[in-house]
Amino acid sequence: MQLLGTRCSVKTAVGTCALAVSLLVTAGQLAAAPTQAPSSDPDPMGKLAREEMVLDAGASSTLLAQAGETGNALGFPVGVKRIGKHVRDGFEQTEYDEVTELDSKGRVSSITQFDKSGRLRSAIRLDSPPRNVLKVNSAGAIRAAQRSAQTAGLTLGTPSATDVDQATGGWTVHWDRVAGGIRVRGDETRVQVWPDGRIQSVARVEHDLAPEPGQRIDADNAKHAASDNLDRWFAGRNSGYAIQGVALEWVEPNGAFDPMLAAATSVPYRLAWVTEVKPLGDAASAMWLMTLFVDAGDGNIIGGDFVE
């Protein structure tokens, strides 16, 4: 009866507590009757799982040592025990090795992940950042991020951006991934810096790239391909659009416009003209911005994104 105490404390007008709960539950049923979500959701998004398989000490000795070196280089707290795991991450549709560092209370103090080729994927400390400390400035955060990334084995130049992190009060320093002079959308190296200049995390996001198309359409043709779709979509509606920009990027094909492709298995990124579109009219009331990924080879729409 845990519910009774809480709910009764805010409902004193009705006689007995049990009766009050009865009234409230009944009232809720009368006020609205939304659909109860099905317990066996056929949507693959409802079945995602993260499987963690603990590795035996022998198999994971190198992994544990590698994680220890990384944690030390980043200044992470040293725990009393490390556990090596292999993770099948259905949420990210990938697999990696992970080492968790446990503190004296048995809680995970940090996580270090390595991809299938043994390269650092991420190193994250999970304790809370200090509050009310003298905050390092942007330049200091960049220096700390560069130093930590280098000690973790990552070679980086000038960061693409440095932003204040409202969640920690510190900084996020990141470097866009560029392949053959072309930006890879979403791929990055990211270092989160606590307000006092210590490192919260280093992460490298790098997806496989498909071969470049044999022939590449130009930006004008990509714009035409996007406009053809937009004109068809918005025809007869009180909506319009304005194309704000077109840029060549490597993108993840996705099911943004096609339910059959949503939550599909991860596929290599493809070269596309990313067309940024500002909806106008009725469409703008809820959709703030959208992109269409126009395949740089054949001009087909292979995905997109929305700011709702």
Next chain:
Amino acid sequence: MKRASTLLVSIVIAASTLGASVQAAAAYNAHVWSNSDAFAATCLGFTDTYPKQHYSLTVSQFSKLGYSPVSGALGAGFTRSAFLGNVFYDYAVYVHSHGDNYWAASGAPNVDSAFLQDPGTGKCNTSKDMVRSSAIKTATAGTIYNIVIMSTCMLGSSSSTMPNAFQIAKTKTSAEFKFYLGYVKHTWDSSSLRFEKAFWGYMNGGAPHTRWLSEAFTYAASIGGYEAVGTEAFQANWWGNPQYDGTPLQPTLRCPTCNF
């Protein structure tokens, strides 16, 4: 007043179903709401598939944390009246829609954050679809909430009034079993979905209730792979208890893995 009148109307029914209702009270209600009609063919000429993905993900993950029944709606069932009529009974609440920090009725600089209800089949959103934090504050009537997730733009910013609608102060040191998650600025759907997948993947990836929601947040925020909207970097934010494992509990009860 509406709640009071509804309660009075319910007295006869309540009295006759007392036993069943007390049994139902052992449940820890959660509602997952996702606006899909504003992002469907009527307004856009195509169907944006993200609202369904966010919805399905959250329904399954709330269930894994122990909230039950997990109700709500994807699409037309997500109305202001359904939301406000049910929110009092919830322990966990999730909204995926357009959200912003609008000026309050009293005018600038006062803020009254809001999200948009689903406009209904065949309709597009208008400003009349706003579900304002002030209305939610009234409907929640001081009730405590375990988990509130606003999967919208802006409602995780420091100026958001939405946490207060659920009695969640904008602090990261609460000792009560409360956790609010939102996004600080404009957010691509792919980024919010990636973040929420990582958040739930870590949170529910180990043995049940062995991880803290704040740790899952740190994990999700740290893995990267988030796309900026123009010059606005992706940012999520949270407030509440840093050591809360998500167990649907009466907030005054001690939870086994919480270290108070």
